[in-house]
Structures are given as structure tokens and as C-alpha cells.
Amino acid sequence: MRRLPFTLLAASLLLASGIASAATTIPATAVKTAEQLRDRALHDDTGYRIVASLTTEVGARMAGSEADRRARDWAVAKFRALGYDKVYTEAVTYPKWVRRSERAAIVAPFPQPLVVTALGYSPGTSAGGLSAQVVKFDSLDALKAADPASVKGRIVYVGYRMQRAKDGHGYGMGSAVRTAGPVIAAAKGAAGYLLRSAGTDAHQRIAHTGVTGFRDPAKAIPAAALSNPDADQLERALAYGKPVTVKLDLDCGLDGEYTGANVIGEITGGKHPEQVVAIGGHLDSWDLGTGAIDDGAGVAIAMAAGKLIGDLPQRPDRTIRVIAFANEEMGLWGSRAYADKHAAEVSQFQLGTDSDFGAGPIWRMSASVKPDARAAMAQIAKVLAPLGVAYDAKRPGGGGSDLSQMHAKGMAALSLTQDGTKYFDWHHTANDTLDKVDPQELAQNVAVYAAFSYMAAQADGDFGSAPGAFAKDDADE
Amino acid sequence: MRRLPFTLLAASLLLASGIASAATTIPATAVKTAEQLRDRALHDDTGYRIVASLTTEVGARMAGSEADRRARDWAVAKFRALGYDKVYTEAVTYPKWVRRSERAAIVAPFPQPLVVTALGYSPGTSAGGLSAQVVKFDSLDALKAADPASVKGRIVYVGYRMQRAKDGHGYGMGSAVRTAGPVIAAAKGAAGYLLRSAGTDAHQRIAHTGVTGFRDPAKAIPAAALSNPDADQLERALAYGKPVTVKLDLDCGLDGEYTGANVIGEITGGKHPEQVVAIGGHLDSWDLGTGAIDDGAGVAIAMAAGKLIGDLPQRPDRTIRVIAFANEEMGLWGSRAYADKHAAEVSQFQLGTDSDFGAGPIWRMSASVKPDARAAMAQIAKVLAPLGVAYDAKRPGGGGSDLSQMHAKGMAALSLTQDGTKYFDWHHTANDTLDKVDPQELAQNVAVYAAFSYMAAQADGDFGSAPGAFAKDDADE
Numbered sequence: 009m010r011r012l013p014f015t016l017l018a019a020s021l022l023l024a025s026g027i028a029s030a031a032t033t034i035p036a037t038a039v040k041t042a043e044q045l046r047d048r049a050l051h052d053d054t055g056y057r058i059v060a061s062l063t064t065e066v067g068a069r070m071a072g073s074e075a076d077r078r079a080r081d082w083a084v085a086k087f088r089a090l091g092y093d094k095v096y097t098e099a100v101t102y103p104k105w106v107r108r109s110e111r112a113a114i115v116a117p118f119p120q121p122l123v124v125t126a127l128g129y130s131p132g133t134s135a136g137g138l139s140a141q142v143v144k145f146d147s148l149d150a151l152k153a154a155d156p157a158s159v160k161g162r163i164v165y166v167g168y169r170m171q172r173a174k175d176g177h178g179y180g181m182g183s184a185v186r187t188a189g190p191v192i193a194a195a196k197g198a199a200g201y202l203l204r205s206a207g208t209d210a211h212q213r214i215a216h217t218g219v220t221g222f223r224d225p226a227k228a229i230p231a232a233a234l235s236n237p238d239a240d241q242l243e244r245a246l247a248y249g250k251p252v253t254v255k256l257d258l259d260c261g262l263d264g265e266y267t268g269a270n271v272i273g274e275i276t277g278g279k280h281p282e283q284v285v286a287i288g289g290h291l292d293s294w295d296l297g298t299g300a301i302d303d304g305a306g307v308a309i310a311m312a313a314g315k316l317i318g319d320l321p322q323r324p325d326r327t328i329r330v331i332a333f334a335n336e337e338m339g340l341w342g343s344r345a346y347a348d349k350h351a352a353e354v355s356q357f358q359l360g361t362d363s364d365f366g367a368g369p370i371w372r373m374s375a376s377v378k379p380d381a382r383a384a385m386a387q388i389a390k391v392l393a394p395l396g397v398a399y400d401a402k403r404p405g406g407g408g409s410d411l412s413q414m415h416a417k418g419m420a421a422l423s424l425t426q427d428g429t430k431y432f433d434w435h436h437t438a439n440d441t442l443d444k445v446d447p448q449e450l451a452q453n454v455a456v457y458a459a460f461s462y463m464a465a466q467a468d469g470d471f472g473s474a475p476g477a478f479a480k481d482d483a484d485e
Numbered sequence: 486m487r488r489l490p491f492t493l494l495a496a497s498l499l500l501a502s503g504i505a506s507a508a509t510t511i512p513a514t515a516v517k518t519a520e521q522l523r524d525r526a527l528h529d530d531t532g533y534r535i536v537a538s539l540t541t542e543v544g545a546r547m548a549g550s551e552a553d554r555r556a557r558d559w560a561v562a563k564f565r566a567l568g569y570d571k572v573y574t575e576a577v578t579y580p581k582w583v584r585r586s587e588r589a590a591i592v593a594p595f596p597q598p599l600v601v602t603a604l605g606y607s608p609g610t611s612a613g614g615l616s617a618q619v620v621k622f623d624s625l626d627a628l629k630a631a632d633p634a635s636v637k638g639r640i641v642y643v644g645y646r647m648q649r650a651k652d653g654h655g656y657g658m659g660s661a662v663r664t665a666g667p668v669i670a671a672a673k674g675a676a677g678y679l680l681r682s683a684g685t686d687a688h689q690r691i692a693h694t695g696v697t698g699f700r701d702p703a704k705a706i707p708a709a710a711l712s713n714p715d716a717d718q719l720e721r722a723l724a725y726g727k728p729v730t731v732k733l734d735l736d737c738g739l740d741g742e743y744t745g746a747n748v749i750g751e752i753t754g755g756k757h758p759e760q761v762v763a764i765g766g767h768l769d770s771w772d773l774g775t776g777a778i779d780d781g782a783g784v785a786i787a788m789a790a791g792k793l794i795g796d797l798p799q800r801p802d803r804t805i806r807v808i809a810f811a812n813e814e815m816g817l818w819g820s821r822a823y824a825d826k827h828a829a830e831v832s833q834f835q836l837g838t839d840s841d842f843g844a845g846p847i848w849r850m851s852a853s854v855k856p857d858a859r860a861a862m863a864q865i866a867k868v869l870a871p872l873g874v875a876y877d878a879k880r881p882g883g884g885g886s887d888l889s890q891m892h893a894k895g896m897a898a899l900s901l902t903q904d905g906t907k908y909f910d911w912h913h914t915a916n917d918t919l920d921k922v923d924p925q926e927l928a929q930n931v932a933v934y935a936a937f938s939y940m941a942a943q944a945d946g947d948f949g950s951a952p953g954a955f956a957k958d959d960a961d962e
Contacts, residue, residue: 064721067597075597120544120552120775123915212689213774213915237918241775244541244919297690298597298718438600438690441714442721 032381032469034388041466042391042459045316049455050395055312056447058086059305059367063298063442070295071335072104072266079291080271083307083332087273090315092330094276097269098349100334102341104266105129107295108259110232112202115139116253118245123235124202125296125437126260127186128219128338130231133200137257138163138230140199144246148185151192160197163254164189165204165234167243172208175372176365176428182206187221190231194222200256201231204239209433213237216436217294219338230258268292268334270342275314277465278323285464286329286360286419287313287457290336290343290410297440301431305445305453306363306408307332313457317465324465326358333410336364343410351417351475359464359471360415361422362408366435367445368427369452371396373460374403377420378472388463395452397424404478418478420471424456509858509946511865518943519868519936522793526932527872532789533924535563536782536844540775540919547772548812549581549743556768557748560784560809564750567792569807571753574746575826577811579818581743582606584772585736587709589679592616593730595722601679601709602773602914603737604663605696605815610677610707614734615640617676621723625662628669637674640731641666642681642711644720649685652849653842653905659683664698667708671699677733678708681716686910690714693913694771696815707735745769745811747819752791754942755800762941763806763837763896764790764934767813767820767887774917778908782922782930783840783885784809790934794942801942803835810887813841820887828894828952836941836948837892838899839885843912844922845904846929848873850937851880854897855949861940868936872929874901881955892955897948901933 034042062082069079080097087095105128112124126132143162145151151159151166166189170182183206190201205216215235222228234242245252271291277283289306293299314330334342350357359377373392375385382401389399406412407421415421434440464471472478511519526532539559546556557574564572582605589601603609620639622628628636628643643666647659660683667678682693692712699705711719722729748768754760766783770776791807811819827834836854850869852862859878866876883889884898892898911917941948949955 060721064718065595067595067718118542118544211916211918211920212691213918214690237916237920240920241541241544241918244537439688439714441688441690441718443688443714443717 030469032384032467032471034384034463034467038463038466039387039391041320042463045462046391046395046455046459049316049458050451052316052451053447054315055308055450055454056445058308058311059300059445059450060442061086062304062307063300067298068295069291069293069299071102071268071292071338073295076268076292080269083271083291086311090311091318092273092275092314094274097271098346099267099269100342100345101265101267102335102338104263105338106260106263110260111257112232113255114242114245114252115255117250122238122242123213123215124232125215125217126258127190127217127231127233129222129228130220130258131225131228131261132259133230133256137255138200139253139255142242142246142252142254148189151189154196156196159193161199163200163202163256164193164198165202165242167204167239169204170206170208170432172429174427174429175425176431179206179432183218186218186233190220190229191222194227194229198229200229203233205233205236207236207432207435207437210236212439214437214439217296218436225262230256232256232258270334270346271332273314273330275318275328276323277325277327279325281327283326283356283358284329285326285358285461286331286411286414287461288331288333288362288410289364291332292335292337294337294436296438298442299440300442301366301440301444302435303336303364305367305450309363309450309453309457312454313461316458317462324462326465328461328465336410340410340413343413347413347417350414354414354418355474357414357419357473359420359422360407360411361405361424362411363453364409365426365428366431367450367453368429368431369396369449370424370426370456371398372400372425373397374400374423375405376415376478381471384467388460391459391463392456395455397456415478418473418475420473422460507946509861509944509948511861511940511944515940515943516864516868518797519940522939523868523872523932523936526793526935527928529793529928530924531792532785532927532931533922535785535788536777536922536927537919538563539781539784540777544775545772546768546770546776548579548745548769548815550772553745553769557746560748560768563788567788568795569750569752569791571751574748575823576744576746577819577822578742578744579812579815581740582815583737583740587737588734589709590732591719591722591729592732594727599715599719600690600692600712602692602694603735604667604694604708604710606699606705607697607708607735608702608705608738609736610733614732615677615707616730616732619719619723619729619731625666628666631673633673636670638676640677640679640733641670641675642679642719644681644716646681647683647685647909649906651904651906652902653908656683656909660695663695663710667706668698671704671706675706677706680710682710682713684713684909684912684914687713689916691914691916694773695913702739707733709733709735747811747823748809750791750807752795752805753800754802754804756802758804760803760833760835761806762803762835762938763808763888763891764938765808765810765839765887766841768809769812769814771814771913773915775919776917777919778843778917778921779912780813780841782844782927786840786927786930786934789931790938793935794939801939803942805938805942813887817887817890820890824890824894827891831891831895832951834891834896834950836897836899837884837888838882838901839888840930841886842903842905843908844927844930845908846873846926847901847903847933848875849877849902850874851877851900852882853892853955858946858948861944865937865940868940869933872932874933895950895952895954897950899937
């Protein structure tokens with residue numbers, strides 16, 4: 009007998025072991041109920057009513073703010089009103105950053121105000137503001153390559169233009185300019201940092217905030233984002249070839265420690281209550297908008313999906329756990345605390361993902377599951393296909409922004425990619441308001457979450473969650 | 486002989502007298518030069534460079550502000566740099582209104598900030614702000630009909646939604662809600678006034694300022710505009726059926742008297758220097774944007790048109806007078822002063838109109854001219870037709886927003902209607918910035934102004950300007 013090549017041999021063994029351990033499958037009755045849930049969700053406005061309630065009754069809810077407390081109270085009350093069996097909170101402690109006021113202006117040669125917003129963890133300027141000459145870079149690489157002597161004592165401005173994309177991949181570099189840029193500029197001795205907003209709204213005079221990569225307050229410098237039209241204006245002023253002086257006047261900074269909470273609601277499993285399908289979103293928002301797309305929509309999608317499952321005549325076999333995470337915006341504080349606390353239970357997490365990319369329709373699903381669960385994934389994909397969701401079996405799943413942390417501990421995870429074509433027009437700005445949520449598109453999301461969550465909860469078998477599983481996956485989130 | 490009906494007889498007499506006094510015509514050589522000017526203007530970026538210069542080097546220039554002074558210096562220098570023969574200013578005195586800060590919030594039942602902007606001539610609130618219950622009206626008529634008892638001591642909110650239209654006619658009611666609304670609310674005893682911004686940008690969290698109808702400061706109340714998404718938010722809060730309290734905190738108001746100036750540049754006529762074709766725009770802008778479309782574009786169109794005529798080998802027969810008017814925004818102060826000062830010379834104004842509706846292409850021309858000049862108008866229309874300008878011989882001409890004042894004194898006037906479909910997305914907001922100006926559309930405007938101004942300047946005969954002429958025209962501006 010010819011020797012089989014090693015990889016083929018390994019595959020044969022895997023296949024054999026797969027058959028031996030019984031592939032995970034979704035029972036036909038569960039598929040049928042999932043189809044009904046899906047179709048019901050498409051004609052149900054629970055999700056929209058939740059995001060309308062959160063944005064109207066609470067509005068902006070920056071982590072650590074007075075509104076953060078009200079948002080938690082809202083979430084507890086909303087879970088209860090939606091009929092969740094168990095509602096509880098888990099404390100999350102983090103440094104509190106506050107924004108009090110922010111102004112900027114070109115002071116020479118063409119005096120005029122500029123629209124800016126301070127970035128998370130930026131220190132304030134000293135009283136009276138910071139005035140310095142601006143030095144411009146077109147990219148993060150150009151800044152990295154800069155001679156510190158050209159930067160020292162100046163306000164660094166990086167004019168990178170973030171590109172629009174359905175899958176939002178332009179945010180990779182856009183967010184790097186915001187997170188890494190200030191740290192690099194500070195290390196080179198810059199006095200302050202400005203960027204062209206990491207946003208795709210080329211014509212809106214609204215700046216995009218977001219967190220920086222500052223970890224050591226002693227090494228941080230005042231950092232802010234210009235609206236795109238203001239970045240254009242600054243670049244036009246610089247193009248005259250004369251020195252341009254900008255004044256930054258930021259009153260913001262760290263203000264001690266704060267203890268908030270993840271808020272959790274459960275539809276308790278009838279057979280295996282200790283096993284959970286985990287879905288969610290983050291409850292905090294930036295302070296500039298009302299947090300409708302980031303991430304009221306995600307919280308609403310998950311809450312509504314769980315509620316629809318809870319409305320079924322029978323409880324699902326496994327628990328549907330909906331987590332409204334604390335302080336995602338300033339560094340995944342809630343989800344990191346959650347993953348640290350629950351890492352030892354990772355094998356009980358059947359499958360999970362959260363929603364944090366607005367309210368556009370889901371168009372792609374991918375998954376990090378064990379090979380034996382691929383057949384079940386195909387069953388899930390078949391139920392989601394009529395919603396316009398394409399299953400990409402070659403891509404890993406990342407678990408979303410917050411549940412990526414449990415995925416990193418070994419939780420089997422999906423990626424449910426939304427259409428983010430317009431997301432970065434509004435992301436982290438005053439324009440993140442309810443009118444950006446299309447009720448029908450939101451309902452499509454709820455349908456996807458309700459159907460997949462229910463099928464995962466009813467599956468015969470698991471999806472491969474185990475400590476350290478999927479460590480080599482190259483998740484796309 | 487049968488008696489002719491009176492109207493037919495009158496028409497015959499008019500026709501006869503028209504022939505007798507010689508119809509105004511444009512010489513063929515002037516038509517040819519106008520066609521060359523038109524085609525040259527389409528490939529010339531002078532207009533765009535002017536509006537870029539004004540918005541970059543000066544930016545916002547609210548009447549009476551420090552930037553108002555810089556804008557006048559800019560205009561004088563720009564006229565000179567463009568080769569105008571004569572550059573001068575004429576003083577204009579008006580009450581100065583200042584905006585220092587503006588904030589608003591829902592304080593109960595759902596505390597959260599609202600994006601507002603104070604309206605021109607609004608007084609400030611007393612220190613600590615004005616908190617009052619909101620009473621909502623859907624229209625100006627509903628407010629007019631309201632029992633004063635329902636309004637007294639409250640903040641009136643009018644939620645009228647301005648409609649988008651190519652000719653901008655939605656602004657008729659939109660601006661009435663802003664100008665008349667506060668006066669009516671004040672007369673009924675309201676404590677404050679809010680409106681849904683008179684703008685067509687339903688999804689931008691940017692408020693539209695503009696002047697109120699307050700004339701007597703003793704009868705004025707704090708008045709401000711909410712952005713459209715904030716108006717949505719307020720209406721959602723009101724829909725809960727509980728009393729909604731809003732706090733307005735406006736630091737703004739009248740601050741004495743100020744003397745600014747109309748800035749005028751002339752290409753002096755070679756044959757009849759005392760006879761003028763008057764074109765222009767207004768130099769002031771609101772303070773929130775950089776005044777690109779309102780009205781940097783108008784100033785640029787007129788300045789560039791005059792410059793192109795000035796570049797011809799020979800001076801035109803009559804003078805091209807370009808007027809950059811002072812303080813249009815708070816009540817046509819510059820143009821009213823101009824018309825008062827020059828009313829006695831109205832017969833020397835050959836023809837005029839100004840540009841104050843953004844930078845969209847001109848699609849329609851109409852005119853208020855004497856019947857004997859209709860043939861000349863048809864000649865002008867023929868030259869403009871390739872630019873996409875339709876001549877509506879049945880409509881009167883209004884002279885634009887500022888030169889309407891000279892038209893009211895008897896100046897023959899055109900209306901050159903631009904496509905304003907998007908104009909009210911940006912009008913009177915922070916979003917009035919250079920990126921909203923399309924260079925090619927601006928060049929089309931310059932082509933229209935250069936061609937018509939030149940033909941009017943070279944005409945054999947006049948267009949009927951005389952004291953009190955056109956008093957019965959129903960101008961559309």
C-alpha cells in the first residue's frame with residue numbers, strides 16, 4: 009500500500025474521529041422554529057423600539073458619566089420588561105475620562121475657529137490653551153519616519169483620509185492614525201496632535217472622537233480630531249507655504265476611577281441552563297451623539313432576539329445570555345473584565361458573537377467552530393440565506409468587538425458582518441442619532457440573531473468551545 | 486370702421502410707440518464677444534479661486550465682527566488684484582448683534598443636551614439659563630391660532646419641516662417660522678422660542694441660524710433653532726405625554742452700533758462711464774460656517790465676471806459695477822443703505838442682479854425690463870441657452886436679494902435662478918464651507934454673469950430703469 013501523504017492521512021483521521029464523536033447537528037424541529045422566529049422578527053419592531061427607548065430616554069452615555077448610571081438602570085428595567093428570567097450586573101472598574109470643553113482655532117496667518125473634538129485619554133491643555141506651529145504628515149508611516157527635530161514642540165497633524173468600504177476595512181488605518189499616531193507624536197516630542205477625523209463623511213463639519221493609545225498619562229499630549237472640512241481648511245492654509253499656528257484649548261482628562269457594570273439578561277435554558285449562547289452589544293456610547301448606531305443598535309438587536317426566543321411557548325434547551333457591556337469605547341473594559349471573570353467557564357459557552365457595527369443589514373457570516381460543527385453551521389446558514397446572509401466557510405469568526413475577548417479564551421464564535429458603507433459617516437460623532445437606524449434593516453439583524461441563537465441553543469452537540477481553542481484563528485475583527 | 490377693443494388699441498399704440506422710440510438691441514459684435522466671454526469663463530477658475538481665498542483667508546465674517554473688518558480689507562485688495570479700475574467703500578451703519586455661547590438641554594423627563602443655535606437679534610437668557618415647559622406647534626398657523634394662556638411662560642416649539650425644492654420655495658414658510666414665529670410667540674407671552682431648523686438636511690446634527698423678525702428689543706425673547714435630529718428627539722420626548730422641560734442657555738444679544746461698508750469695484754465704461762450694470766453678492770456671512778455658499782460664491786461670481794470683462798482688449802461701453810454688500814444676513818442693511826443713497830441715480834442703472842443662492846448652476850432667467858427691451862433680452866437668452874439657462878419671458882425679475890432694493894427704486898432687473906436643491910442642507914450652518922462649491926458649476930455662473938453683463942453694457946438703448954418703474958412687478962425673490 010502506498011503511503012498516504014501526511015496531510016491527507018491527518019485529514020482522514022480527523023474525518024474518522026469526527027464521525028466517531030458524532031457531528032453537531034440542529035434537530036429539524038429546531039430549524040423549523042428558527043425559520044418561524046426569523047420570519048416573525050422581520051415583522052416585529054421590538055428592536056427599533058428598544059433603540060428608540062435608549063436613545064430618547066437616556067441619550068449619550070459615556071462610560072463613567074452620570075448618564076452611564078442611568079443607562080444601567082434603563083438596561084435592567086428593559087430586560088425585565090422584555091420578560092427576561094434573570095437580570096443581573098457585574099461590576100467593571102476603569103479609569104474615568106471626562107470631556108468638559110474643546111475649542112481650536114487657526115491663530116495665524118488666517119485666524120478662524122476650527123471644529124475639533126478631543127480624543128479619549130487626551131489630557132487637557134494648560135489654561136489659556138496650547139499654541140504651536142503645525143507640521144503636517146500625510147500618513148502614519150510618514151510620521152513614523154519623521155526626524156524628531158521636525159516635530160519637537162509642534163502640533164503634529166496627520167491628514168490621512170479614511171476610505172469608505174462595505175466591510176469597514178478602511179477603519180483599520182483610520183483608527184491606527186487615531187490610536188497610534190498620538191503616541192508616536194508624543195514620543196518624538198510633539199506638543200499636541202491633530203488628525204483628519206477617522207470618518208467617511210467628507211462634507212460634514214462634525215468631528216469624530218475615539219480613544220487614543222495613551223496608556224501612561226505622563227507620556228500623553230493633547231490630542232484631537234478635526235472635522236473633514238476643517239482638515240481641508242487647515243491643509244489649504246498650510247498650502248500657502250507660511251507657518252501656520254493653531255491653538256488647541258481642551259479641557260478634558262482623567263478623573264480618578266469609576267466602577268460601572270456589564271448588565272446581563274438571560275432567557276434560561278430548559279435543559280442545560282448552565283450552557284449559554286452569548287450575544288450582546290455595548291451599553292456605553294461616546295458623549296457626542298446619542299449612541300444609536302454605536303451601539304444602541306447592537307444592544308437592541310441582541311435584547312430583541314432574546315426576547316423573541318423568550319416569547320416561544322417553551323424555553324430553549326440552553327440559556328440565551330444577552331450582555332450589555334460596559335465601556336467598550338475606551339478600551340473594551342467591560343468585555344475584558346467579563347472574559348477574565350468567566351474564562352474558566354468557556355466550555356459552557358456554546359457559541360457567541362456581539363453586534364457593534366451599526367444597524368445595516370448583515371450580509372456575511374463566518375465562524376470559528378470545530379470541524380464537527382461545520383454541518384450545523386451549514387444548517388444555520390441555510391436558515392439565514394433568505395435574509396441575504398452569505399456563509400463564507402473559509403473565514404474565521406471573531407465574536408464581534410466585545411465577545412472577541414471570550415473568543416480569545418476559547419469560545420466558538422461567529423462573525424456576522426453588517427453593511428457598514430455609511431457607518432463611518434456617523435461613527436463617534438454628534439450625528440450618531442436614531443434617524444440613522446432603518447427599522448427594517450434593524451429587524452433583519454434581529455432575525456439573524458434570533459435564528460442563529462435559537463439553533464445554537466437547540467443543537468445536538470457543541471461548537472468546540474474549550475480553553476485555548478481557536479487560538480490560531482486569524483479573526484477579522 | 487369697426488371700433489377696436491380698448492386693450493387691442495392700447496397694444497397697437499404701445500407697439501407703435503415702441504418702434505418709434507427704437508427697441509433696445511445688442512450689436513452683433515457685442516453678442517460675439519459675449520459668446521467668447523461665456524466660453525472662456527467656463528474654462529476659467531477665477532471664481533473658484535476667489536471664493537477659496539475668501540473662505541480660507543478670512544473664513545466666517547459675521548456683520549460687525551472683527552472678521553467683518555478683515556473681509557472688507559480682503560475685498561478691497563482682491564478687487565485691486567483683479568485689475569478693477571476703481572475700488573471704494575460706502576459706509577453702512579447697523580445695530581451689532583453678537584453670539585458668545587449657546588447651549589440647550591432637555592432637563593426633564595429625559596436629561597440630555599440638544600444642539601441649538603441662537604437666532605439673529607435674539608436676546609440672551611438670564612444667567613443660569615431659562616428653564617420652562619415646552620409647548621409644541623406643528624405650524625406657524627397653529628401658533629397664530631393658539632390661546633395665549635397655553636403659551637404664557639412656556640418655551641414655544643414649532644416643528645415645521647421645510648421642504649426641499651430646486652427653486653428653494655420651501656424657504657418661504659421655513660423662514661417665516663424663523664422670522665415671524667418668535668415675534669408671535671413673544672406677543673402671546675412665551676418665555677422662549679425654538680424651531681426645527683429651517684433646513685432640508687434631515688439627518689445632520691447641525692442647527693441653522695438666521696435672523697428673527699424682532700425689531701423692538703423690549704419685546705424680544707430668547708430664540709434658537711434645533712438641528713433636525715434634535716427636533717426629532719424633542720418630539721419623541723414630547724410624545725411620551727409627560728411635561729418636557731427644556732433649558733436654554735444663550736449668551737448673545739445686541740451690542741451697540743457698528744459701521745461697516747459696502748465694498749465696490751468698477752470696470753469703468755469707455756463710452757458711458759456714468760451708466761452702470763450692477764452685479765454683486767454680500768460680503769458678510771453668518772458666523773457658524775465659512776460663508777462659502779452664502780455668499781462667498783455670489784461675491785466670487787460677480788467679481789470674476791467683472792474681471793473677465795476687464796480683461797478684454799477694450800473697456801465695455803458702460804461701467805460694470807460689482808458690489809459686495811454689507812450685512813445682508815441681519816436685514817439687508819448694506820443694500821438698503823445703498824438703495825437709499827443711490828435712488829436718485831436709478832435711471833443710470835442699465836440692468837442689475839446679484840447672486841445669493843449658493844453655487845449651483847443657473848437654470849432660469851427672467852427679467853423686469855421695459856417692453857422695448859424684450860428683444861434685447863431674447864438676444865441675451867440666446868447666448869445663455871447653451872449654458873442650460875431657460876428664459877421665462879412671463880416672469881418678472883427680482884434683482885437678487887440685495888439688488889432687489891435698487892429694483893424697488895426702479896432699476897431694471899433680472900432673476901438668474903440657481904439650482905438650490907442642496908442649498909438649504911448647508912444654509913446658515915457650520916456646514917457652509919468651500920467643499921460645497923463645485924468649481925464647474927461656479928464657472929457656469931460666472932459665464933452667465935459675464936455674458937449678460939457685457940451685453941447689457943454694450944446695448945444700443947436701455948432696459949427701462951426709471952424712478953418707480955416696475956413697482957407693480959411681482960418679483961419672485
